[in-house]
Amino acid sequence: MSVLLLPAAAWAAPAAPSDDPALLDVIEVDGQRQPGKDIVSPTEAPASLVDAAALAARAPGAALIDNGAISGQVQYRGVFGPRVNVRIDGQGFESGGPNLMDPPLHYAPMGLIERLEIDRGIAPVSAGPGLGGGVNAVLKQSRFGADDSWQSTGELAAGGRSANDSYGLSGFAALSNDRVRLHAFALRERGDDIEFPGGTIRSSDHERDVWGFGSGVQTGDHEFRFSARRQDTGPTGNPPFAMDIRYFHTDFWSAGWTHHGERSMLFADVGYTDVEHAMNNFRARPITDPTRFRETYADARTLTGRLGWRQAQGADALEFGLDLRTARKDVRITNPNNASFFVDSLPDIAEERVGAYVEWQRPLGEWRSELGLRVDRSTADAGEAAVGTALPMGPRNLAAAFNARDRDLSYTTTDLVARFWLPGPQHTWRLSLARKSRVGGYVERFAWLPTEASGGLADGNTYVGDLGLEPEVAWIAEAGVDLQLGAGWARPTLWYRRIDDYIQGVPFDDTPGVIDTPVEMVSSMNGDPTPLRFANVDAQIQGVDVDFGYRFSERWQLDGVASWVKGRRRDIDDDLYRLSPPSLRLGLSWLGEDWRWTLESQHYAEQDEVSQTNSELPSAGYSLFGLRADWILSPALQLQFGVENLTDHEYRPHLAGSNRVGGSDVALGERLPGAGRDVYLRVSWQW
Structure with a gap:
C-alpha cells in the first residue's frame, strides 16, 4: 500500500x-x-x-x-x-x-x-x-550511471527496539557508471524473547545474518546481470510450532540477460537456491525425557529458468514466455540421543513445473485491458521412506504401505486472467476476472507419517497427505474504483473467490476419535487421536477492502486502510481456518520540511467465525496506538524513532497461533500475545 x-x-x-x-x-x-x-x-x-x-x-x-x-x-x-x-x-x-x-x-x-x-x-x-x-x-541494488564517470552510493544503518532487546545492523555500497554497476551488502540481526504485559514469550528470539553482492554490465543493446547472497538464520524461536529453528543455511544465485530492441525486448533469467535446515524441540523447551528429543533435518534445492519476449507499440503490448521450476527436497526426523531412531517422513521429493504464457495489453475503446493465458505441466514423485530400527511397528507398516504405492504424479493446469480499467481525471474503474489454479504442496501430497508438519498451519493437529489430491481451481471476480477527489482519495475493492477442490485438513476417516486405522494408532501414540488428512473440499472467500486518505492542509493528513474477509466451506457448514478479522488502521500525520510525525491506531474486531474442523479458537477484538517520527538531520543522515503499543495493552492477535512452548508466561495452548510497549530507534547514513 x-x-x-x-x-x-x-x-x-x-x-x-x-x-x-x-x-x-x-x-x-x-x-x-x-x-x-x-x-x-x-x-x-x-x-x-x-x-x-x-x-x-x-x-x-x-x-x-x-x-x-x-x-x-x-x-x-x-x-x-x-x-x-x-x-x-x-x-x-x-x-x-x-x-x-x-x-x-x-x-x-x-x-x-x-x-x-x-x-x-x-x-x-x-x-x-x-x-x-x-x-x-525488491532488494537494494546498484543502478547504471548517466555517463562513464564512476559514482559511489550506499547506506549504513543501525537500529534497535525495546520489546525484545533487539538490534539490527546493515550496510549497502554500490559503484557504477553507464556501463558497469557493482554492489555489496551485509546485515546482522539479533533479538531476545519478546516481552508482553504478562511476562515473557519463551522461545520468541531470533538471529539472522545476510551478505551478498551483485553486478551488471550493459553494452550496446545487451544487458547482463548477476547476483549472489548467503543467509544464515541461527537459533530462532517458533512458539506456535512443536519445534524451533536451529539453523537455515541458504544460498541464492541468479543471472539474467536482456536485449533491448527499438520496440521489443528479449529476456532470459536463471536462478538457483539451496536451503539446509535443522529444527528441534529441546533448544529452548523443557524436555527432560531423552526418548522425547527430536531434531529434524530438511533441505530444498530449487532451479528456475525463464525465457520471454515482449513487444510494445503505443498502448499495445504483447508478451510470450516459457518458465521452468524444479525442486528436490528431503525431510528426516531423528533423536540425537539414539542413532537408531530416524524416519524419512518426506523422502527424496522431486517436483518439476514447465509453463508457457501469453499476455496482451491493449485498449478497448476508452478502456485498457490485460488478457493472459498460462498453461503449466507439473510432475512430482517421492523416493522410498526409510525407518530406523528404534521405531515401533506402527511407523514401519505405514512406511511399507507408502513405499508400495505409485508415487509418480502429474497434472496439467490452466490459468486465465482478464483485467480491465477505465482511467479518468478523478476516477479509474477496475474490473478483473480470472481462473487460477494451484497444485498441492509436497506435504499435502506425500506426508505418509502423521506429524504436525502442515506447511505452516500451526493448528496443533497432526496431518497426513493424499497422493490423489486434485489441483485447486479458483474462479475470481473483483470490481473497484480509484477515486481522486481534490484533497482526498480512496480505492475500494469488492471481490469474490469460488474455489473448487480447495485443499483443507479433514478428519482422517468417518469415525474421528475411534482409533481403528494404522494412521490413527500412530497419531494417537504421538498424542493426537484425531489426525487430519489433506483432502479436496469446496470453499468460497469474499470480502471488501479500501485504502483512503485526505490532505487537510499543507501540514496535516489522514490516511487509512480497512479490510474485511469471510471464508466458508461450501460442502459442509464450517468456516475456513485462520482468516483475519475485520480491521481498520488510521494514521494522522504532520508533515514538515525535515520532520514527519504520525499517530497511528489499529483496530481489530473479534473473530468468532472459526474453523471447527481445525479446532480453531475465537479471539477478542482490540485496539492499539503508536507514535512515530522521521527526522532528516541532513541530506545524508536520517533518524526514525517511535513507540508501538503506547498503552502497553495486552492483546492476542487472531493470526498469531497458539503457544506450544512449556515454561513460558503464556500457558500451553493459549493464543500467543503481541508485544508490549515497544520503543524503537533507527539511524541511517546515505551517500
Whole structure:
C-alpha cells in the first residue's frame, strides 16, 4: 500500500516501472501507482518491523500470519502460504522447512528491502501460478550511471527496539557508471524473547545474518546481470510450532540477460537456491525425557529458468514466455540421543513445473485491458521412506504401505486472467476476472507419517497427505474504483473467490476419535487421536477492502486502510481456518520540511467465525496506538524513532497461533500475545 504519509520531495517511494504512463494512477504526495500494483516502501512503516511479511500486511486486503519473529506469512484476501506467489527480485524458490518456518519473505530482511511490489487482487500470468495475488520483494541494488564517470552510493544503518532487546545492523555500497554497476551488502540481526504485559514469550528470539553482492554490465543493446547472497538464520524461536529453528543455511544465485530492441525486448533469467535446515524441540523447551528429543533435518534445492519476449507499440503490448521450476527436497526426523531412531517422513521429493504464457495489453475503446493465458505441466514423485530400527511397528507398516504405492504424479493446469480499467481525471474503474489454479504442496501430497508438519498451519493437529489430491481451481471476480477527489482519495475493492477442490485438513476417516486405522494408532501414540488428512473440499472467500486518505492542509493528513474477509466451506457448514478479522488502521500525520510525525491506531474486531474442523479458537477484538517520527538531520543522515503499543495493552492477535512452548508466561495452548510497549530507534547514513 502506498499510503499518503510523506511529502513528495523528501519521502517519495520509488516509482513503479511502466512502459506506458497511461497505466499509472498518479497519486498526489507519494509518487505513482499502477492500477494493478501496489508499491510498499519500508519508509512507510514503523522502523520496529523486522519481518517483511508485516510490511506487506499494511496493504489493503493483507494480514500477517505470525508464526515467529522472522517466520511470518502474508495472508492476502483470505489465502496464505503457497497460495500467494511470493518472489524476491522476481526469483521464486522452495522454502526449506516442511512447516514453512522460512516462508519466502524470511529471506528479505527489512534492512535490505528497497520496496515490495504487491499485485493487487489477481496476479498476472507472467508472474507464475498461484491462487492469490503476488508479492515481489525488491532488494537494494546498484543502478547504471548517466555517463562513464564512476559514482559511489550506499547506506549504513543501525537500529534497535525495546520489546525484545533487539538490534539490527546493515550496510549497502554500490559503484557504477553507464556501463558497469557493482554492489555489496551485509546485515546482522539479533533479538531476545519478546516481552508482553504478562511476562515473557519463551522461545520468541531470533538471529539472522545476510551478505551478498551483485553486478551488471550493459553494452550496446545487451544487458547482463548477476547476483549472489548467503543467509544464515541461527537459533530462532517458533512458539506456535512443536519445534524451533536451529539453523537455515541458504544460498541464492541468479543471472539474467536482456536485449533491448527499438520496440521489443528479449529476456532470459536463471536462478538457483539451496536451503539446509535443522529444527528441534529441546533448544529452548523443557524436555527432560531423552526418548522425547527430536531434531529434524530438511533441505530444498530449487532451479528456475525463464525465457520471454515482449513487444510494445503505443498502448499495445504483447508478451510470450516459457518458465521452468524444479525442486528436490528431503525431510528426516531423528533423536540425537539414539542413532537408531530416524524416519524419512518426506523422502527424496522431486517436483518439476514447465509453463508457457501469453499476455496482451491493449485498449478497448476508452478502456485498457490485460488478457493472459498460462498453461503449466507439473510432475512430482517421492523416493522410498526409510525407518530406523528404534521405531515401533506402527511407523514401519505405514512406511511399507507408502513405499508400495505409485508415487509418480502429474497434472496439467490452466490459468486465465482478464483485467480491465477505465482511467479518468478523478476516477479509474477496475474490473478483473480470472481462473487460477494451484497444485498441492509436497506435504499435502506425500506426508505418509502423521506429524504436525502442515506447511505452516500451526493448528496443533497432526496431518497426513493424499497422493490423489486434485489441483485447486479458483474462479475470481473483483470490481473497484480509484477515486481522486481534490484533497482526498480512496480505492475500494469488492471481490469474490469460488474455489473448487480447495485443499483443507479433514478428519482422517468417518469415525474421528475411534482409533481403528494404522494412521490413527500412530497419531494417537504421538498424542493426537484425531489426525487430519489433506483432502479436496469446496470453499468460497469474499470480502471488501479500501485504502483512503485526505490532505487537510499543507501540514496535516489522514490516511487509512480497512479490510474485511469471510471464508466458508461450501460442502459442509464450517468456516475456513485462520482468516483475519475485520480491521481498520488510521494514521494522522504532520508533515514538515525535515520532520514527519504520525499517530497511528489499529483496530481489530473479534473473530468468532472459526474453523471447527481445525479446532480453531475465537479471539477478542482490540485496539492499539503508536507514535512515530522521521527526522532528516541532513541530506545524508536520517533518524526514525517511535513507540508501538503506547498503552502497553495486552492483546492476542487472531493470526498469531497458539503457544506450544512449556515454561513460558503464556500457558500451553493459549493464543500467543503481541508485544508490549515497544520503543524503537533507527539511524541511517546515505551517500
